[in-house]
Amino acid sequence: xxxxxxxxxxxxxxxxxxxxxxxxxxxxxxxxxxxxxxxxxxxxxxxxxxxxxxxxxxxxxxxxxxxxxxxxxxxxxxxxxxxxxxxxxxxxxxxxxxxxxxxxxxxxxxxxxxxxxxxxxxxxxxxxxxxxxxxxxxxxxxxxxxxxxxxxxxxxxxxxxxxxxxxxxxxxxxxxxxxxxxxxxxxxxxxxxxxxxxxxxxxxxxxxxxxxxxxxxxxxxxxxxxxxxxxxxxxxxxxxxxxxxxxxxxxxxxxxxxxxxxxxxxxxxxxxxxxxxxxxxxxxxxxxxxxxxxxxxxxxxxxxxxxxxxxxxxxxxxxxxxxxxxxxxxxxxxxxxxxxxxxxxxxxxxxxxxx
Amino acid sequence: xxxxxxxxxxxxxxxxxxxxxxxxxxxxxxxxxxxxxxxxxxxxxxxxxxxxxxxxxxxxxxxxxxxxxxxxxxxxxxxxxxxxxxxxxxxxxxxxxxxxxxxxxxxxxxxxxxxxxxxxxxxxxxxxxxxxxxxxxxxxxxxxxxxxxxxxxxxxxxxxxxxxxxxxxxxxxxxxxxxxxxxxxxxxxxxxxxxxxxxxxxxxxxxxxxxxxxxxxxxxxxxxxxxxxxxxxxxxxxxxxxxxxxxxxxxxxxxxxxxxxxxxxxxxxxxxxxxxxxxxxxxxxxxxxxxxxxxxxxxxxxxxxxxxxxxxxxxxxxxxxxxxxxxxxxxxxxxxxxxxxxxxxxxxxxxxxxxxxxxxxxxxxxxxxxxxxxxxxxxxxxxxxxxxxxxxxxxxxxxxxxxxxxxxxxxxxxxxxxxxxxxxxxxxxxxxxxxxxxxxxxxxxxxxxxxxxxxxxxxxxxxxxxxxxxxxxxxxxxxxxxxxxxxxxxxxxxxxxxxxxxxxxxxxxxxxxxxxxxxxxxxxxxxxxxxxxxxxxxxxxxxxxxxxxxxxxxxxxxxxxxxxxxxxxxxx
Numbered sequence: 001x002x003x004x005x006x007x008x009x010x011x012x013x014x015x016x017x018x019x020x021x022x023x024x025x026x027x028x029x030x031x032x033x034x035x036x037x038x039x040x041x042x043x044x045x046x047x048x049x050x051x052x053x054x055x056x057x058x059x060x061x062x063x064x065x066x067x068x069x070x071x072x073x074x075x076x077x078x079x080x081x082x083x084x085x086x087x088x089x090x091x092x093x094x095x096x097x098x099x100x101x102x103x104x105x106x107x108x109x110x111x112x113x114x115x116x117x118x119x120x121x122x123x124x125x126x127x128x129x130x131x132x133x134x135x136x137x138x139x140x141x142x143x144x145x146x147x148x149x150x151x152x153x154x155x156x157x158x159x160x161x162x163x164x165x166x167x168x169x170x171x172x173x174x175x176x177x178x179x180x181x182x183x184x185x186x187x188x189x190x191x192x193x194x195x196x197x198x199x200x201x202x203x204x205x206x207x208x209x210x211x212x213x214x215x216x217x218x219x220x221x222x223x224x225x226x227x228x229x230x231x232x233x234x235x236x237x238x239x240x241x242x243x244x245x246x247x248x249x250x251x252x253x254x255x256x257x258x259x260x261x262x263x264x265x266x267x268x269x270x271x272x273x274x275x276x277x278x279x280x281x282x283x284x285x286x287x288x289x290x291x292x293x294x295x296x297x298x299x300x301x302x303x304x305x306x307x308x309x310x311x312x313x314x315x316x317x318x319x320x321x322x323x324x325x326x327x328x329x330x331x332x333x334x335x336x337x338x339x340x341x342x343x344x345x346x347x348x349x350x351x352x353x354x355x
Numbered sequence: 356x357x358x359x360x361x362x363x364x365x366x367x368x369x370x371x372x373x374x375x376x377x378x379x380x381x382x383x384x385x386x387x388x389x390x391x392x393x394x395x396x397x398x399x400x401x402x403x404x405x406x407x408x409x410x411x412x413x414x415x416x417x418x419x420x421x422x423x424x425x426x427x428x429x430x431x432x433x434x435x436x437x438x439x440x441x442x443x444x445x446x447x448x449x450x451x452x453x454x455x456x457x458x459x460x461x462x463x464x465x466x467x468x469x470x471x472x473x474x475x476x477x478x479x480x481x482x483x484x485x486x487x488x489x490x491x492x493x494x495x496x497x498x499x500x501x502x503x504x505x506x507x508x509x510x511x512x513x514x515x516x517x518x519x520x521x522x523x524x525x526x527x528x529x530x531x532x533x534x535x536x537x538x539x540x541x542x543x544x545x546x547x548x549x550x551x552x553x554x555x556x557x558x559x560x561x562x563x564x565x566x567x568x569x570x571x572x573x574x575x576x577x578x579x580x581x582x583x584x585x586x587x588x589x590x591x592x593x594x595x596x597x598x599x600x601x602x603x604x605x606x607x608x609x610x611x612x613x614x615x616x617x618x619x620x621x622x623x624x625x626x627x628x629x630x631x632x633x634x635x636x637x638x639x640x641x642x643x644x645x646x647x648x649x650x651x652x653x654x655x656x657x658x659x660x661x662x663x664x665x666x667x668x669x670x671x672x673x674x675x676x677x678x679x680x681x682x683x684x685x686x687x688x689x690x691x692x693x694x695x696x697x698x699x700x701x702x703x704x705x706x707x708x709x710x711x712x713x714x715x716x717x718x719x720x721x722x723x724x725x726x727x728x729x730x731x732x733x734x735x736x737x738x739x740x741x742x743x744x745x746x747x748x749x750x751x752x753x754x755x756x757x758x759x760x761x762x763x764x765x766x767x768x769x770x771x772x773x774x775x776x777x778x779x780x781x782x783x784x785x786x787x788x789x790x791x792x793x794x795x796x797x798x799x800x801x802x803x804x805x806x807x808x809x810x811x812x813x814x815x816x817x818x819x820x821x822x823x824x825x826x827x828x829x830x831x832x833x834x835x836x837x838x839x840x841x842x843x844x845x846x847x848x849x850x851x852x853x854x855x856x857x858x859x860x861x862x863x864x865x866x867x868x869x870x871x872x873x874x875x876x877x878x879x880x881x882x883x884x885x886x887x888x889x890x891x892x893x894x895x896x897x898x899x900x901x902x903x904x905x906x907x908x909x910x911x912x913x914x915x916x917x918x919x920x921x922x923x924x925x926x927x
Contacts, residue, residue, distance in 0.1 A: 031798070033791030038402045038485065040790070041815040044839035046487045047792060050402075053483025053538070106542075114394040114401075115563040116541035117548065125562055184596075188604045201604050202388075202592065205565055303591035305392065305565035313392070313564050318787055 001346065004354035005339065012335050019331045020071070024064050024324055032318035034113045054113050056320075067324065070110045075120055077102045078109070113319040122310060123326065127292070129205050130299070130306030134291045137226040141233025142284060148234065149241020149280075153249060154268055164238060171235025180228045180301035187224060199224050202303040225302040229295055233287075240283050244276040251275075278348050285341035289333035380571045380584030383925040385900075385918070388607040390597040392564045392590015397547040398523065399477050400540060402485025407522050408611070409588055411910035412569055413460075413552035414525035417451045417504075418516065420908035422634060424705045424817045426516060430457055430465065430526065430553060434516075437862070446511035446862055451519065453502045459528055460557045460572045467498035470519060472529035474506075481537035489517050489524035489815075513862040514818035522910035523815055526553070555581035555916035565590060575916070582902070582919035595619065601895045602629035608897040608920075611911065614760065617692020620893070630898055633693045635891035636907030637704050637822075638813035640695075640764075642753075642885040643844035644668040644677070645806050649752070658803045658845070659833050667744040668751075668806060672731045674882025679727070680771040682719035683887055689767065690760035694893035702875040703889040705817050707868040710875045716886075721774050728775065735776055742776040749777040751806035756786040761809060764887070794837045801832040803843060811890055817908055820867075823874045824855050844883045851877050899924040 034054060035047040051057060055066075082089075085099035094105035109118040148168075152161035188201040200221050209218050248254065249272055257267045296308040303309075307326065314322035346352045393409040395401050417431040426434050432454040435441020442449045457465045474496040477484040494509045496518070506518050518524055528551045535543035548561040553576075556569035567588040571581050589607070592600075597610040602623035613620055613631070624631050646669050648662040656662045667673050683697030699713035728734070733744045741748045753769070755761045762783060769779040782805065784798045789810075797804050814822035824830070825841035828848070832840035851874060858870045878884055892907050902917040920926075 031791060031793055031796040032785075032787040033793050035402075036787040036789075036791035039404060039815075040810075040812045041488075042402050042485060043488050043841075044792060046485060048837075048839075049480075049487065050483040050485060053481060053540075111541050112394075112563075115547075116395060116397075116400050117544040117563060121544070122563055126565070181596075184599070184604075188606075189599065193605060200606060201596070201600055202589065202606060205562060206560065206568060206587075300592060301596070303589065303596075305562075305591045309591060310564055313394075316787065317394070318791075 001343070001354060005343065008339050008342075012339070016328075016332060016335060017068075020068065020324075020328050021064065023327045023331065024067065025060075027320050027323050027327070028060060028063070030318075032315075034318040034320070037317055067110065067321065070108065071325065071328065074103055074107055074109060079120070110321050110325055112314070112322045114314065114317045114322070119322050119325045122322065123307065123329070126306045126310045129203065129304050130292065130308065133203070133222055133225045133299075133302075133304050133306065134229060134295050134308075136222065137229035137295075138233055138287070138291050140226060140230035141237055144230065144234035145237030146241050146280070149238040150245055150268070150273065152238070153242045153245030156246065161242075164242075168235035168238050171231040172239075176228050176232060176295065176298045177301055179231065180224070180298055183224045183228060184301070203305075205305055225295075225298050225304055228301075229298050237280065237284065240280050241276065244279050245272060248272045248276045274348065278345060281344050281348060282341045285337050285344060286334075288337050289330055292333055293330050379575070379579055379581065381922075382582040382918075382920040383584055385583040385586045385609070385920075386607040386926070387586060387588045387609045387611070387912075388592075388597045388600055389588065389590050389611045390592050390594055391612070393567065393588070394563050395547050396550055396558060396561055396567070397527075397540075398525065399482075399484045399486050399527070400547060404612075405590070408910040408912055409567060410525070410550065410552075411522040411554070411912055412556040412586065412588075412915055413550055413554045413558060414527065415552060415554045416521060416525045417519040418521075419910075419913045420521055420817060420906055421913075422904045422906040422908075424636075424906075424908040426520070426817075428454070430454060442515055446508075446513055446515070448505055448507045449515040450499060450503055450505045453504070454576075455502075457553055457576055458574050459551050459553055460574050461528075461551050462574055463528075463530065465526070465553055466501065467504045469526050469529045470504045471496045471498065472532065473524075473526050474518065476527065476532060476536060476540075477524070479537040479540075482540050484540075486523050489520075491517070493518055511860070511862075513859070513867065514820060516818070517816065521816055521908070522913065528552075556586060559585075577916065580916040582917065583915075586915075598623055598895055601897060602626060605897065608900050609903075610895050611892075613893045613895055614691075614694060617688070617690070617694075620692060620895070624895070628898060629895045631693055631893060631895045632903060632905045633891045633893050634905040634907035634911060635696070635704060635889060636813060637702070637819075638811050638890040638907075639698060639701055639703055639886050640809065640811045640888040640890055641701060642677075642807050642809050642887065643803070644674055644883050644885065645803050645808075646845040646847075646883050649804050649806060651804070655834070660831065660845075665806070666747040667749060668883075670731075670733075670744065671880070671882040672727060673733065673744065673749070674885065676724040676728050676775055677772060677777070678716050678882060678885045679720045679724035680775050681716075681768060681885070681887065682771070683717060685719075686764050686767060687888060690763050691888055691890065692893070694891050695888040696891070698886050698889035699879065700875050700889075701878055701884055701886050702819055702823065702871060703886070707864065708819055708871040708875070710872040710879075712872075712876045713879045719771075721771065724775055740776060741778045750780070751777065752780045752782060753807040753809070754782040754784060754789075754805040755809040756789040756800075757783045758786065764809070792839070799838065800843060801838045801840065803832070803845075808843075809887075819871050820858055823858065823871060826874075826878060827852055827855055846878065846881060846883045848877065848881070 035050050081095060081102050085095055087096040090096055095101045112119050112122060148164045152164040155161055184201045187199040191198040203221050207218060209215050254272060257271050293308060296312055299306050299308040311326050346354060389405050391405045393405045395406055396410045398407045398410045415430055417429060418426045418434055419429045421427050428434050430453060432452045435449050435451055453465060459465060474490055477487055478490050492508045492512060493506055495507045497505050499505050531546050531551050535546055549558040555572055555575050557572045559568040559570050561567050569586040571584050594613050594615045598613045598615060598620055600607045601610040605628055620631060645665050647658050648665050649658045653662050687695040687697055697717050699716040700710050702708050728742060733742050735742050753765060765781045769781055772779050788796055788798050789800050792799055800808055800810060826846045830840045830842040831845050832838045854870055854874050858867060861867050892911055896903055899921045901919050904914050905911050906913055
């Protein structure tokens with residue numbers, strides 16, 4: 001298993017370099033222009049100067065190599081510097097005494113066109129709210145979806161199954177911009193503001209949880225985006241779970257287990273469930289990168305200004321370094337979770353051996 | 356504007372004694388939503404409206420423009436003019452006097468050195484300063500004594516109020532930005548995200564593309580202002596949800612740029628929690644009629660001088676018929692609501708420059724347009740329902756940027772033109788490409804590979820001289836200039852060029868007004884440009900907020916120091 005993992009990791013390196021180049025070229029070849037959103041009152045020669053100062057006009061290969069150097073060397077070293085040092089950086093970005101300075105403080109970093117600040121700083125401030133909201137909604141989706149799938153498979157065509165099917169149809173087919181807006185209209189607009197079930201329609205990213213009341217507020221502002229996304233995730237997972245359970249319930253080993261006189265609980269939850277989990281776990285693991293990617297639309301609806309929102313803003317503003325970096329991080333996550341899914345496969349199903 | 360300014364006027368009168376007693380910060384907290392979030396607080400590095408307006412809470416300039424487009428001395432003691440000696444007789448220099456007792460929010464004094472530094476910062480060749488045109492023609496900025504700043508121009512400048520005036524060219528602190536000149540400008544993230552200013556608020560926290568927290572500047576020059584102690588400036592979402600958060604959920608107090616379905620906004624306002632305010636500047640949604648031939652068979656020379664004249668759009672009769680067929684009032688009703696007024700001028704404001712000679716276009720007249728074409732002999736000769744001009748059928752390609760309102764407008768206009776017997780093909784292009792100016796893209800508004808295109812343009816400030824110079828013969832976008840140039844419809848008239856030159860040498864305001872009106876009329880009557888809508892900014896504010904004087908000539912938050920909340924309605 002270990003050699004398998006190492007082999008996969010080594011193979012991932014050329015794949016990721018290739019991916020990064022493809023992403024770079026696709027983003028670069030798009031006709032969008034970083035000065036396009038400026039007011040027309042800004043004359044063309046000033047726009048040209050802005051483009052010049054952003055480095056847009058440099059040769060493509062040079063731009064890619066510069067980005068790759070920063071992405072693969074400078075930024076990881078800076079992250080390592082921060083990780084090894086407990087004290088904050090000095091104002092000129094140099095490290096305080098006693099910390100290891102690996103890159104000179106004036107080394108250029110990946111700079112966003114829109115904000116003119118390091119891309120990784122932007123990702124660092126928007127990742128927490130994405131993980132909070134999208135991450136919890138994913139967990140909720142799993143917690144609702146798996147039991148629902150199990151029950152509806154075991155009681156196929158029962159009332160519960162019909163209800164669950166209806167629920168997942170709704171969750172699957174109604175887009176989040178509709179459910180999100182409906183939720184806002186019901187819980188923020190129609191509900192009187194002083195009622196306990198009133199919920200804020202926009203997510204306050206500066207809110208800090210420090211006591212019970214602020215925790216309650218954090219919950220309140222998370223409820224709507226979480227449920228809207230959770231509905232979608234639960235719908236998806238419950239369908240996979242149901243299908244996989246149904247496959248296994250027909251198998252001979254289930255009949256054998258029953259014939260041996262095992263209780264229904266053991267048959268379903270131990271034998272069938274474990275075997276049915278294999279495809280479901282793969283689906284869950286492969287969807288985790290999407291959690292980091294944020295929920296583009298839901299984040300927009302509830303103003304959870306996380307990674308998905310930053311990506312949309314960057315695409316609109318033709319902010320190439322930002323789009324490129326975020327897309328590349330997604331690529332890394334996808335490669336990583338593919339590997340994790342494969343490893344989990346082996347753990348859940350002892351018949352699968354990679355060595 | 357009119358309705359709410361009347362209301363505000365009445366409110367201001369009624370509350371005058373109370374306002375005088377107000378203390379700094381007594382109105383508590385203010386929530387502002389700009390659905391497009393600011394990316395930086397340094398307006399010189401961005402140039403976008405959202406950045407300029409959010410920075411205007413902190414950074415200030417010598418003078419600002421009020422809701423009528425009139426200059427108000429801000430950091431300056433007064434407005435320099437030729438009469439008071441502030442502007443030299445030969446119009447080549449202007450001397451501003453800094454008002455007494457103005458300090459930065461860190462307590463240090465505002466000195467002429469800060470203005471000199473600001474000029475150097477923005478004109479540094481490697482800086483990519485977005486507001487460099489505010490300093491066009493400035494040859495030097497120097498200190499006179501310890502409280503005066505003299506700006507010298509290379510040529511006589513009849514309207515010298517560009518540098519350090521309005522929200523686009525505020526003064527930044529020399530001490531804070533000293534190490535940020537030129538190519539190093541983006542490295543100063545702390546300064547760009549938290550500029551020290553002289554304005555009513557200071558930045559507590561800035562999260563790019565998300566939220567800004569401001570609090571009252573304890574060193575602000577007026578001890579009773581600002582009325583609000585803290586401000587949260589949020590971004591994200593879209594215009595409809597921003598309107599909803601002010602008018603329905605009440606989570607926010609002020610929402611910007613609500614160009615949404617007029618009916619939805621009117622319904623929300625009717626619920627009584629918010630007031631919609633508008634301000635009109637110089638933005639005009641217009642059609643440009645390509646005067647050169649955009650025929651694709653011409654390849655790379657299409658829409659250039661080499662391609663020759665357009666087969667029919669250079670004929671003013673056809674342009675006039677196209678204009679007469681349009682019901683501008685209906686376009687306003689469908690797409691703009693309070694944020695638009697029908698107009699027949701490309702230069703609709705300030706009042707001094709607004710012509711009344713073309714107002715006939717305000718009423719739609721399709722029978723008149725048909726008669727006009729018939730009289731000119733432009734008729735349908737082959738019976739296919741489409742008129743021909745010298746054998747060329749009147750088929751036009753009409754392009755604009757992708758935007759719901761613009762596509763509605765396109766569809767309506769297409770139907771009206773069909774009634775005339777003119778066939779219209781519609782096309783829309785993503786805004787970041789259309790306005791992108793990439794010389795390699797065939798879809799930019801400058802290349803104009805279409806017969807007719809529609810967008811909005813305006814000019815910054817209140818003086819139209821530079822704007823009217825857009826239509827000079829040698830300002831055509833063309834391959835030699837990398838397709839840069841402002842004369843989008845490729846208009847050319849020696850007479851017009853002469854008027855532009857005359858205006859550049861005229862200082863007398865009334866005479867400048869006459870020249871600007873003459874140029875406007877010449878352009879509009881050439882029917883190479885068809886003005887449609889005079890567009891204004893639309894915002895909404897909670898009914899409890901007082902003192903808003905929305906201006907489209909400056910940041911719409913220009914007088915935020917004077918904003919207060921009705922006592923007793925403060926936020927928790």
